[in-house]
Amino acid sequence: MTIRAAGEDSGAVLLRVKVSIVGSDPAIWRLLEIDSSLPMDRVHEVLQTAVGWRDSHLHSFTDIDPYVRLRAVNGIVREPRRWVPQDLLEDSDEDLPETDWALGQILTPGSGPLFYEYDFGDGWIHRLELSGTVPAPGDAPRVRLLDGARRAPLEDSGGIGGYYDLLDALADPGHDEHEDVQAWVAWTAGPWQEFYPEQLDIDAVNNELALMFPSPSANEHGSGSESLTQELTNRIPPGLRREFRSYLHAAGLDGPATVEADVSAAMTAPYLWLTRRIGPEGLSLTTAGWLPPAVVREAMTELNWAKDWIGKANREDQTLPVLQLRESAQRLGLIRKIKGRLALTSAAKRLLDDPAGLWLFLARAFAHRHRHDSERDATLLLLLEVAAGKRTGWENYLEAVAFGLGALGWRTPTGSDVEPNAVQALLADAHEALVNLGVLDDRFELKAHAVKEPGQAFARAALHS
Structure with missing residues (x-):
């Protein structure tokens, strides 16, 4: 032979x-x-x-x-x-x-x-x-x-005998280890593939x-250039890549990445108000470098934020929503601080009367303007979760992004896994921007975040940019 x-x-x-x-x-x-x-x-x-x-x-x-x-x-x-x-x-x-x-x-x-x-x-x-x-x-x-x-048994479940013991504990709410096993299964299976033994x-x-x-x-x-999601996919180990790719498909990233004109105007309203208030001529800050008290009060009133705020809302350093809006607009490339004044960037000047254009600008900036690579990866993973629309609380987003960062190889300086509290710091800027846009509806992370279709469309637009 x-x-x-x-x-x-x-x-x-x-x-x-x-x-x-x-x-x-x-x-x-x-x-x-x-x-x-x-x-x-x-x-x-x-x-x-x-x-x-x-x-x-x-x-x-x-x-x-x-x-x-x-x-x-x-x-x-x-x-x-x-x-x-x-x-x-x-x-x-x-x-x-x-x-x-x-x-x-x-x-x-x-x-x-x-x-x-x-x-x-x-x-x-x-x-x-x-x-x-x-x-x-x-x-x-x-x-x-x-x-x-x-489906395959869960990795590290103790061989075929251990796996069936795990399934028994998982199926019996009265089992002594039911809750611990539930938590372990959720952590091991991860956020991209729900665990169904028969699937x-x-x-x-x-x-x-x-x-x-x-x-x-x-x-x-x-294709020539590589998309943001494809670049992430290629960096994930092959064993997890299959699950990630399935999750990308389920997230509906091929859905609409635009919204109606009135929706884009409503979503960008905080940034539009701020850029128009600063105007082409710019706006002088106080000697301490803050927005003038009258502007702070005006922002809280015009944006309907005063009803949820305790205090006078006239000092920017003590009025968190206005401070975060200004800092977010700077990070996203709409305004800059020059010699005691706030000035609009050339892009912001072009978009003063174009809410739809501003919406797309912010989506692109959200995906591409970051201080370091770990923040970038965390933000892209967050956008994927927003596009999928499956998470119901901020802690769920943090857990999913932490899993994704681990899959991409990110570790702490001591070599341990990235925990959700560390992800919280990485996503602080992104969270503020999503709140300003109305994608997330709770500035202080106290209630569930039910992302609606306009928020999902924003995430898709950012990931397609």
Whole structure:
């Protein structure tokens, strides 16, 4: 028999392979068609995507179940073959490099099953059985998911036994550990993919597999510049990228990124009032560098903020809404402070009578004007959450953004995960701007934030900029 090198043309032969997680009951399984010439390191990537793992642990392939004791046949115990990635190959003289072997060389008719182990601690064993071969048309995808059932277990849930114990505790409100397990599941699953043990989206999996093996025509027609969301997606580790991409799709980013003229005027009203009050000639500040008391009172009255404010509302340093509006307008590029005066930028002068243009300007500035990269990433993740419109409280936004920052590789100076309280500081400016625009309706974060369609449209416009 002629042995084909890994990656060599397969002669358009597809292997129909059933993949089952050993010990799962009801079974967690997938039925795949896979190009027989696919190298085993790519088969690893396929299994991660098809089953739904996050590729955060070690793995190996063997032709004998690693947890079954071998028996002697005629006094001889056959040593299993084991295929491993390069970083494990360095620790053994007996293992085989997975990059040098194709699936069709190992999984052949009559060869018996192949076993894939993921996470040597939890020991998730996958049984790969060949159920047939089919000739492939020239336009056939190299990998395709035909059928399957149930999502992958949660990472680090303690192996198949620990996972089912977790499901039992999760399903029983009276279980001693129910609340702790609920919290752990929410934290582990993250904000981009709700945890439903029975869920499997075959179309979404095949979309991901198609991205792994793009056709030549797809490469030829690739877009030029990279969008903000695509740039974020590319920086997220592949195991989480699948979940993030699904969340982007669910967020409806292809929806309208504009609003009616009266809506843009209402949303930009605070910034319009301030820029018009400063005017083309500018506005003198007090000797201490604050807005004049009369202007502060006027702002609180004209913007209908005085009814919710305790105090005289005539000193900017003691009237937080006006101070935050002025600082926000400076950060977003509408005004600047020059020699004791506030002056409009050239963009602000052009937009004094153009609320729709100002709305778009603020959306672009919101996405692109930041003091440092961590603030930028946090703001883009916040915009995604606003566009999705699923969060109901500011603390939920902070938790979701903290998860996203961790996925993007951000850590504290001591190397620990970014906590929501740290995200609060990163998003302070963004929060103020969203409150000014009416996207969030609670300046002091005391009640739920139900983002409405105009706010979602603003977030989409910012992410498209």
